[in-house]
Amino acid sequence: MSVKTVAVIGCGIGRSHIVEGYVPHPDRFRVKAICDLNEERLQTIGDEFGIEQRTTSFKELLADESIDIIDICTPPGLHLEQVLDALAAGKHVVCEKPLTGSLKGVDRIIEAEKHARGALMPIFQYxxxxxxxxxxxxxxxxxxxxxxxxxxxxxxxxxxxxxxxxxxxxxxxxxxxxxxxxxxxxxxxxxxxxxxxxxxxxxxxxxxxxxxxxxxxxxxxxxxxxxxxxxxxxxxxxxxxxxxxxxxxxxxxxxxxxxxxxxxxxxxxxxxxxxxxxxxxxxxxxxxxxAPRFTTQMAHFHDFLCGKGPLPVTTKDARRAIELVTAIYQSSDSGEEIALPVGPESPKYATWRARTR
Ligand SMILES: NC(=O)c1ccc[n+]([C@@H]2O[C@H](COP(=O)([O-])OP(=O)(O)OC[C@H]3O[C@@H](n4cnc5c(N)ncnc54)[C@H](O)[C@@H]3O)[C@@H](O)[C@H]2O)c1
The missing domain is CATH 3.30.360.10 (Dihydrodipicolinate Reductase; domain 2)
Structure with missing residues (x-):
C-alpha cells in the first residue's frame, strides 16, 4: 500500500485530523509537515506528534515536491484561495467545512478541479x-x-x-x-x-x-x-x-x-x-x-487515491450543502419560498452577507 505524505495547514481542528484521520493509518498516511501562523501551536503539535517540518509559510509547502496532500484547516475565509492555490500546485487537497462561503466560490473551485492534477475532498466526517x-x-x-x-x-x-x-x-x-x-x-x-x-x-x-x-x-x-x-x-x-x-x-x-x-x-x-x-x-x-468521523473518511480517501473506490465526499456534495444555506439566507432576507436549484440569478449567489436594512 502506498503511503501518502500530508501537510496539515492550521493546527486547531487540524490536530483532530492528525489524531483521528492520519495516526490510525500509518500504512496509508504520514504527516510530514504542519503549518500555522501561531508559532506556539506549531511547536506544541509538532512535538506531540514528532513532526519535524514546521513552517508558517503555506507557499513553502506548495513548492515542496515531497508532499502529496495539502489538508486545509484554516479559518473559512482563507479556504477559497488556499484550495485554488493547492490545486494549481498539483496537490491533492482536503478542505475543512465550509469549503467556501458562496455558490460562486464553489463554482470557481469546480472549474479549477476540471484542470487539476490532484483531487479535492471536502470534509463531512459526520x-x-x-x-x-x-x-x-x-x-x-x-x-x-x-x-x-x-x-x-x-x-x-x-x-x-x-x-x-x-x-x-x-x-x-x-x-x-x-x-x-x-x-x-x-x-x-x-x-x-x-x-x-x-x-x-x-x-x-x-x-x-x-x-x-x-x-x-x-x-x-x-x-x-x-x-x-x-x-x-x-x-x-x-x-x-x-x-x-x-x-x-x-x-x-x-x-x-x-x-x-x-x-x-x-x-x-x-x-x-x-x-x-x-x-x-x-x-x-x-x-x-x-470507525466514526475522520478515521473512516480519510481511509476512504486513501482508497480513492489508490484507485480502489470512489471519492468519499465531493465538491458536488459541498455545493449541495452550500446551496441549501444560500436558499435559507435568501428566503430569510426576502420572506419568500426559494425553489432549487439556486444559480447565478440568486441575490445570494456571490455573497451571503446579510442585507443592510
Ligand atoms: N469538521 C469539524 O467538525 C470542524 C470542527 C471545528 C472546526 N472546523 C473548521 O475548521 C476550520 C478551522 O477551525 P478551528 O476551530 O480549527 O480554528 P482555529 O482558530 O482553532 O485554528 C485555525 C488555525 O489556523 C491558523 N492559521 C490562520 N491563518 C493561517 C495561514 N494563513 N496559514 C497557516 N495557518 C493559519 C491559526 O493560527 C489557527 O491556529 C474552520 O473552517 C472550521 O469551520 C471543522
Missing amino acids: RYGDGIEKAKRIVEAGIAGKPYVGSVETFWLRTGEYYSVPWRGKWETELGGVLVTHALHLHDMMLNLMGPVAKVFGRVATRVNDIEVEDCASASLLMQNGALVSLSCTLGSQEQISRLRLHFENVTFESSHGAYTPGKDPWKIIAANDAVQARIDEVIGDWQPV
Missing part, C-alpha cells in the same frame, strides 16, 4: 459511523420506502469565549453563522439520507451572542421526493445535542444524540413490522464496525 452507515445501507437497499417527514436538530452552545477568537462571528472571516459552521454537518447527513431539496422557507436570527452572523435558524424544506423536513439550530442550548429523526413508510430512524458524534451507534432503527425487520436483518446482519 457521515461516518455505525449508526448513520447502517441507516444509509437500509435506505439504499430500498427497504425504508417512501420518505414522510424529517426533523433535524443542531442544538449546541457557543459563548463569548468561543467568539473571542478574532475570525469567528464575522461575515468576512467566518463567512456565515450556525448554518455554515455548525449545522452544516447534520444538514449534510440528512441530505445524504433523504435526497435533494426542492423548496425552502427559512428564517435566521442572531439572538445568543453579540456577533454579525446568525446563531439561530429554522427552515421548512420540501424534498424532491415529496417529504417534508424541518431544520432547527441554535448556539444557545444548555444541553448540547445533535439529532436526526427521519420517518419513512417502513422504518423510523433516530440518530444518537452526541453533539459531535451523531453518526455513531446507537441509532434507533424501528421497523414497521416483522417482515421489514427481517429485510433489515438481511442487509445489516453481518455488520462490521466502522
Whole structure:
C-alpha cells in the first residue's frame, strides 16, 4: 500500500485530523509537515506528534515536491484561495467545512478541479459511523420506502469565549453563522439520507451572542421526493445535542444524540413490522464496525487515491450543502419560498452577507 505524505495547514481542528484521520493509518498516511501562523501551536503539535517540518509559510509547502496532500484547516475565509492555490500546485487537497462561503466560490473551485492534477475532498466526517452507515445501507437497499417527514436538530452552545477568537462571528472571516459552521454537518447527513431539496422557507436570527452572523435558524424544506423536513439550530442550548429523526413508510430512524458524534451507534432503527425487520436483518446482519468521523473518511480517501473506490465526499456534495444555506439566507432576507436549484440569478449567489436594512 502506498503511503501518502500530508501537510496539515492550521493546527486547531487540524490536530483532530492528525489524531483521528492520519495516526490510525500509518500504512496509508504520514504527516510530514504542519503549518500555522501561531508559532506556539506549531511547536506544541509538532512535538506531540514528532513532526519535524514546521513552517508558517503555506507557499513553502506548495513548492515542496515531497508532499502529496495539502489538508486545509484554516479559518473559512482563507479556504477559497488556499484550495485554488493547492490545486494549481498539483496537490491533492482536503478542505475543512465550509469549503467556501458562496455558490460562486464553489463554482470557481469546480472549474479549477476540471484542470487539476490532484483531487479535492471536502470534509463531512459526520457521515461516518455505525449508526448513520447502517441507516444509509437500509435506505439504499430500498427497504425504508417512501420518505414522510424529517426533523433535524443542531442544538449546541457557543459563548463569548468561543467568539473571542478574532475570525469567528464575522461575515468576512467566518463567512456565515450556525448554518455554515455548525449545522452544516447534520444538514449534510440528512441530505445524504433523504435526497435533494426542492423548496425552502427559512428564517435566521442572531439572538445568543453579540456577533454579525446568525446563531439561530429554522427552515421548512420540501424534498424532491415529496417529504417534508424541518431544520432547527441554535448556539444557545444548555444541553448540547445533535439529532436526526427521519420517518419513512417502513422504518423510523433516530440518530444518537452526541453533539459531535451523531453518526455513531446507537441509532434507533424501528421497523414497521416483522417482515421489514427481517429485510433489515438481511442487509445489516453481518455488520462490521466502522470507525466514526475522520478515521473512516480519510481511509476512504486513501482508497480513492489508490484507485480502489470512489471519492468519499465531493465538491458536488459541498455545493449541495452550500446551496441549501444560500436558499435559507435568501428566503430569510426576502420572506419568500426559494425553489432549487439556486444559480447565478440568486441575490445570494456571490455573497451571503446579510442585507443592510
Ligand atoms: N469538521 C469539524 O467538525 C470542524 C470542527 C471545528 C472546526 N472546523 C473548521 O475548521 C476550520 C478551522 O477551525 P478551528 O476551530 O480549527 O480554528 P482555529 O482558530 O482553532 O485554528 C485555525 C488555525 O489556523 C491558523 N492559521 C490562520 N491563518 C493561517 C495561514 N494563513 N496559514 C497557516 N495557518 C493559519 C491559526 O493560527 C489557527 O491556529 C474552520 O473552517 C472550521 O469551520 C471543522
